[in-house]
Amino acid sequence: MKILSAEQIREADRYTIQNRPIASIDLMEAAASAWVETFLQSLLYSHRKSIIIVCGPGNNGGDGLAIARMLKPLNNVTVYLMPSDNYSPDNLANQQRLRESGIQPLLLHTTDILTLPPDAVLIDALYGSGLNRPLTGLSADIVRKINASGVPVAAVDLPSGMFADSNDHNTLHTIVKASLTITFHLPKLALLMMPTGELAGEIKIVNIGLDSSFIDQQESPHHLQDADSVKVLYRPRSLWMHKGQAGRGLLIGGIGHTAGAVLLASSAALRSGIGLLYTACGLRAAQALPVHRPEAIALDLNETDLPDLVSSLEPDAIAIGPGLGTSQASAELLNEILEYPIPTVLDADALNLIAKHRWLHRLGPNHLITPHPKEALRLFGQAKPFEFHQNLLKFSQSSKTVIAFKGRFTRIYTPEGIVWFNNSGNHGMATAGSGDVLTGVLLALLAAGYPVAQAARLGVWLHGAAGDAALLRLNSPESLIAGDIINHLHQAFHQLSSST
Ligand SMILES: NC(=O)C1=CN([C@@H]2O[C@H](COP(=O)(O)OP(=O)(O)OC[C@H]3O[C@@H](n4cnc5c(N)ncnc54)[C@H](OP(=O)(O)O)[C@@H]3O)[C@@H](O)[C@H]2O)[C@H](O)CC1
Numbered sequence: 135m136k137i138l139s140a141e142q143i144r145e146a147d148r149y150t151i152q153n154r155p156i157a158s159i160d161l162m163e164a165a166a167s168a169w170v171e172t173f174l175q176s177l178l179y180s181h182r183k184s185i186i187i188v189c190g191p192g193n194n195g196g197d198g199l200a201i202a203r204m205l206k207p208l209n210n211v212t213v214y215l216m217p218s219d220n221y222s223p224d225n226l227a228n229q230q231r232l233r234e235s236g237i238q239p240l241l242l243h244t245t246d247i248l249t250l251p252p253d254a255v256l257i258d259a260l261y262g263s264g265l266n267r268p269l270t271g272l273s274a275d276i277v278r279k280i281n282a283s284g285v286p287v288a289a290v291d292l293p294s295g296m297f298a299d300s301n302d303h304n305t306l307h308t309i310v311k312a313s314l315t316i317t318f319h320l321p322k323l324a325l326l327m328m329p330t331g332e333l334a335g336e337i338k339i340v341n342i343g344l345d346s347s348f349i350d351q352q353e354s355p356h357h358l359q360d361a362d363s364v365k366v367l368y369r370p371r372s373l374w375m376h377k378g379q380a381g382r383g384l385l386i387g388g389i390g391h392t393a394g395a396v397l398l399a400s401s402a403a404l405r406s407g408i409g410l411l412y413t414a415c416g417l418r419a420a421q422a423l424p425v426h427r428p429e430a431i432a433l434d435l436n437e438t439d440l441p442d443l444v445s446s447l448e449p450d451a452i453a454i455g456p457g458l459g460t461s462q463a464s465a466e467l468l469n470e471i472l473e474y475p476i477p478t479v480l481d482a483d484a485l486n487l488i489a490k491h492r493w494l495h496r497l498g499p500n501h502l503i504t505p506h507p508k509e510a511l512r513l514f515g516q517a518k519p520f521e522f523h524q525n526l527l528k529f530s531q532s533s534k535t536v537i538a539f540k541g542r543f544t545r546i547y548t549p550e551g552i553v554w555f556n557n558s559g560n561h562g563m564a565t566a567g568s569g570d571v572l573t574g575v576l577l578a579l580l581a582a583g584y585p586v587a588q589a590a591r592l593g594v595w596l597h598g599a600a601g602d603a604a605l606l607r608l609n610s611p612e613s614l615i616a617g618d619i620i621n622h623l624h625q626a627f628h629q630l631s632s633s634t
């Protein structure tokens with residue numbers, strides 16, 4: 135699914151009204167009705183005692199007024215409206231319809247009149263994609279009062295005060311903090327990126343009937359990746375396959391006391407279909423691996439010459455990093471690995487070493503790096519979130535390296551200039567070893583012959599989907615551990631293969 139800018143969404147809106155038999159006011163009615171349908175099914179709604187709706191002067195406010203009218207038969211609804219000399223026509227029409235339905239909106243001349251009982255739910259329809267400057271004055275005061283009240287908020291389209299695209303020049307304390315954001319038709323970039331995404335709470339996307347052919351024609355580097363968009367990448371195994379064809383992988387890490395990381399990555403690679411796995415690691419991990427995972431071939435790095443190993447094994451893919459450490463010996467291993475033109479996943483300490491030795495310029499088209507935010511900061515330096523995002527995009531394009539930047543919506547930057555925001559996974563996966571599991575999955579897919587960008591997209595999705603299957607089973611994000619992700623990889627693969 136494409137992620138369009140606020141400007142492109144406005145164009146889609148205009149195009150739909152001009153080319154479809156639907157008037158602007160009816161599009162607003164459809165949007166409000168789709169919003170209400172989703173809201174009525176939410177946990178937030180089931181907990182409310184009364185509903186407070188704050189409406190701005192534009193079409194976001196117009197949506198809010200229509201939503202108020204639709205919710206009125208079922209609920210105790212209070213509507214507040216920003217005073218303005220410049221209401222949009224559809225906003226005015228909905229003020230009229232609201233009054234006809236028996237609700238008088240209260241004019242929000244001052245924050246004093248805004249009453250926020252703790253057992254209410256607030257619907258935020260102050261500003262949406264038409265925001266054209268950061269909030270100040272009365273609008274900012276209203277937002278601060280809402281945020282300080284602790285009343286749960288369901289936002290219409292966007293939390294008010296948030297720009298749909300970049301918020302690098304915005305102030306976070308003048309953005310509504312929502313528990314739920316029901317956004318229209320397409321995801322917006324700011325909802326998928328930190329720190330703004332966190333202010334949106336749970337995100338639901340509702341179709342409002344914008345013209346799909348127009349949307350298809352729009353150029354955008356940003357896409358949301360779901361099960362359907364990765365299914366087309368998946369290549370089922372041949373019935374006649376033998377283990378030599380399933381790919382040969384070399385995993386390097388687990389030096390010193392950190393054996394666990396490499397054990398997890400090994401298990402994940404094996405559960406992701408690798409044909410042969412060689413795990414080159416420290417003595418401790420080399421002793422533990424056969425007990426924990428006898429399917430892997432453990433090699434003690436103390437007794438192994440890496441160039442000899444690579445030339446004798448001829449691995450289809452390499453992964454280096456989990457439990458690698460940042461010693462001089464580890465740096466030498468990495469230095470060697472960076473010379474091979476073999477598809478390679480670089481994770482954890484491999485990334486810290488690249489930052490430390492300033493080896494970023496050595497990355498190229500056979501490399502897939504998987505930094506979490508702190509590792510990415512070490513690699514690429516500090517920048518505001520949107521600028522940082524642009525920097526990653528540029529680096530991927532110029533070096534041809536694929537980046538999987540890990541987070542709530544892990545972003546896969548591909549050399550052709552496309553960024554995929556992955557939509558599987560959950561907060562239970564924020565746990566030790568989760569990244570090592572991803573490295574193992576990616577190693578298996580690279581070894582199977584998937585091109586680097588495809589392996590990254592598929593692997594990130596599978597990892598998230600396995601985490602989702604684990605959460606469904608465990609019912610507790612706190613109890614989910616990295617091993618559970620491995621134990622549910624089969625369900626993620628099954629989802630991919632079930633309709634192919
Ligand atoms: N295509 C769709 O997805 C549809 C979306 N709908 C809804 O429409 C809004 C966008 O509506 P729009 O009228 O373009 O914009 P907003 O309502 O978000 O805001 C515009 C008004 O707000 C004023 N404004 C802007 N920034 C500020 C600010 N910082 N402080 C105060 N006021 C501000 C602006 O007035 P100015 O003249 O002062 O700039 C406007 O009055 C979208 O989010 C959806 O909710 C449709 O309902 C269906 C189709």
Ligand SMILES: [K+]
Pocket residue numbers: 194258259260261262289290291292293294
């Ligand atoms: K809003």
